[in-house]
Amino acid sequence: MAQPSGEARRRPSMDDVARAAGVSKAAVSKVIRHAYGVSPEMRDRVERTIAELEYRPRVAARVMRGQSFTIGVEIPNLGNEFFTEVMAGASSKLRGSPYQMIIAPGLGDGRGAQVLESLSDRQVDGMIAISPGVSSEWLERLGEEIPMVMLGRHDRAISYDTLTNDDALGAELAVSHLIERGHQRIAHLTISSDEESWPRTPHGIRHRAYIDTLEARGLTPVVSTCEYSSASAYAAGRELIASGQITAIFVGNDALAIEVLRALADLDLTTDSVAVVGYDDIPLASHPRISLTTVSQFGRHMGALAIELLLERIVGGRTDSRHEVVTPELRMRASSAAPAPLLN
Amino acid sequence: MAQPSGEARRRPSMDDVARAAGVSKAAVSKVIRHAYGVSPEMRDRVERTIAELEYRPRVAARVMRGQSFTIGVEIPNLGNEFFTEVMAGASSKLRGSPYQMIIAPGLGDGRGAQVLESLSDRQVDGMIAISPGVSSEWLERLGEEIPMVMLGRHDRAISYDTLTNDDALGAELAVSHLIERGHQRIAHLTISSDEESWPRTPHGIRHRAYIDTLEARGLTPVVSTCEYSSASAYAAGRELIASGQITAIFVGNDALAIEVLRALADLDLTTDSVAVVGYDDIPLASHPRISLTTVSQFGRHMGALAIELLLERIVGGRTDSRHEVVTPELRMRASSAAPAPLLN
DNA sequence: ATGAAAGCGCTAACAG
């Protein structure tokens, strides 16, 4: 049975293995790194001892001299299925590689930099992040220290890679679709952020494209903003619906759009009264009970692609930056029916 | 502007700070650890230099001597909202503490131990995990090395804490509710696992309670199992519904229940034909389009509680184990209507 | 092919 707890057992070190196997630490090190210069017999002996002692190298000690074999991923919000899809894509791409992924959840509001710093303090071999609210100057400096790929940033960085979808196209697809369905009074619900970075964030670009598409058709934009929370999206959506002035809402992303559907239902309305279109195509959007028209940006694929780019830097040694853009696609579902007569 | 990329800048070390400030490393160390024995002037000078050089201690070097100020969390599946709720609760509890949380996503099937090991290799100061598929002997050994709290394990461990909800009660609440609603032919859709551990996993216990509750009322159990995936749950749910032999399904958790709702809708049926009850009360369950009757086990609260238990060990030095049980509550919603006449 | 030794950046005794 287990020993009395509290007496923390010390785990074996490389020295213990070396001693037990009657070889040098260097030999053990070579064996675990699959490095050259070890005879089959030695390898065998060492591996046997490692198994016997259940030895596992400590990452920290390893990091002091070499790599951590760790990829850090910063994710602003665990509750948004789009992000978890990206993680899933990344995770599956990493399978079979010696790299392990750790996720650092965001701290909300403008604290994205803190999370990136803490990942860097851990000396991950590379990182993937989704941090719209960090200045590109700051990121450029971080990118010089550590391989990095940023998702959803439209800046042409030189020290790190970016991976986005064509947000302008996606928003245009969404809005054009509503117009083609016959909608004239289309609102946009988006996430507010600071004036400074806003125009280059995904939401800022979608917003711009929404405005442009409407104006090109001579229609009037109606913009409402909310914070990045279910409650805020619900409230803003409800207000928009209750105004009775619109027949459709293009929402900044699916997670928020689903809150708008909630508000709609709470007002005893359906998407036949007010059409709703989202962005991301999270798995839930295809659920028949939700059936949300949306724009797919292929989250899983983006996650996998991000890992590819990162490994090109880490393993392949690439140092020039790449900027990949994924082409989004419209997913037509039941939430974007043709407009009913205006409520008032 | 940024330097040419590729020329990775070396980040300053404690030595650099000491040199620049004209003091010893020890002094710098004391300042960043807020340790005793530093004069205000020295503290001031060092802090100024730290800010100037933008110095941040490297976690790895720190770990070699002391703590990592990191809490590792193992989560089997990022896509399940219940788990992300637990994370959110944990994360909010950690705010303001010097500890940072990192999440290691599960690798699927029986590879839970691997993730725990890799967290331990990183020498996190403590860890929280949801690993039903790991033997308790193995966990006891790990618990002797590192403070640990396990969620959803019903074993009375001695080297680690456990935190569960009363799964037997929860399942009984769910099944009794269906019986009271008038259902007689109630199926159970659950997640299969190895014979060995199954009876002590949350799903095993819910299954047992389901059987017992039905039999106590003289009703016949109908059990279907699936794997931990949307597709598998969908298929199993669809088959159960198509059989036409049941009027209600108690599903092992909400994520799977939502797939059953999907199958139901795809068969052009509603919960008026086949009632559905889940487990967990994820945020989506309360969405009016879903309105899933379920059993709440207060995920956010559990996450926060897990951190509390862990900090008692890490900071407070507690070494005896605690085993907390949360009392679940039924959440009645529209998905558990009274039964319609049998289909065949 | 193998091992000895230096050192990564920090913390913790211990001296002064």
Next chain:
DNA sequence: CTGTTAGCGCTTTCAT
């Protein structure tokens, strides 16, 4: 109150 010193467990030249 401050600085010196000895490691923590690895990787990596560099001899042998």
